[in-house]
Amino acid sequence: MVDDIDAEHDGRTALWVAVHADKPDNAGALAAAGADPRRPMMAGWSPGRLSLASLTPDLFAVPPGVPSLSPAESAAVAEARRLTAVSQEVDYDGLSLSCVAGIDAAEAVRRLDARVAEWDDAESMVEQLWGDSLSEEAVLTLGVTDVPGGCVVSQPWAYGARMPGVSRRLSIGTVCYSMYANPKSGNQGSILRDRAVEGWDLHPGGGWAASDDSAEEILRTYLYQGNAIAYCCAYVGLALTDARPFSGSPDLWVQLPPGDYWSYDGR
Template identity: 50%
Template structure:
């Protein structure tokens, strides 16, 4: 995937579902009316910027991103998209480091402890190996955890396949 700057980015890697399925699960709509350049320049000045996400089909599933905020790593989002599958997510908080979720079939398995930096000793062998292999590359750790095979970093660094607007609701639970 190469090296890229991802502070402020949130990411959800979802195994086995397409962007169409993820969009339906999230009840999202196309964000065709949003000035994406304005979001990149000053997202804090754009109303409802926290509800705009990017989504891209990749081999093995889909990638959901938000370059300027934490919404792609909220429990409400990752639980909805992980029904019947697995989702690895992260938020690279410029003020507080990296956190993330592992969610299986809409149930949070763990929070933060399974990031590429902190894997518990009782984790499955494949998670320990992935944590070692991707210890300095948390986005790659998330992709590997969801068994996604990205050809390049574009689904994460952009532009995504589509921009979506999430419905107004509490995504924090």
């Protein structure tokens, strides 16, 4: 027997959790038992309001005078569905990436002091790097791709695109969301803005928002749960149009100069 069906844990009720988990039958049963879909919580995202961003926006009756999603929120929902469709088939286990706002591939190459790889047979060379993924040559070889809104630096086989010395240089004057999909421990994300670390040891696509997160972040976390690549792109405003940056077909393959990319030299 539940004493209070609207009891909160970590700032949210059981009804909110059911809506967030996309379990409309559970949510409907809780509401029928007396749970309040309009109870204020999570930076304004009550269970009822969050349901408007779900695939079942008619789950609860909307009382007169209760606002629907704002135009910006509706656009975020539509973009999330588009981005998810573009990226959901990517097998990203073991991949690393840096999504960078506001700079193109050429500027990314310049910031990294990288040189464009000159291979007679790119397909064969990529296969060779896959086969020895933790060699120095493999770790220092990155893909760079122009994407509407910025660019993506990626590496399908190892952690190279998320090394601190890479993401810090890329973040100069802008924001960079980096991730390594560690096969042993899961997604490891970081946010850098103009070389400063804003977030570390993050779990993009994990689907759990803190109760003190912003309204924008709570919505984003909900929309991209289970899709880390789309989350990273959305965080910095990249409008990915295809999965090439993450499927081994970038615009350019480049090679970083040898050096220490785990400490940062201030550039």
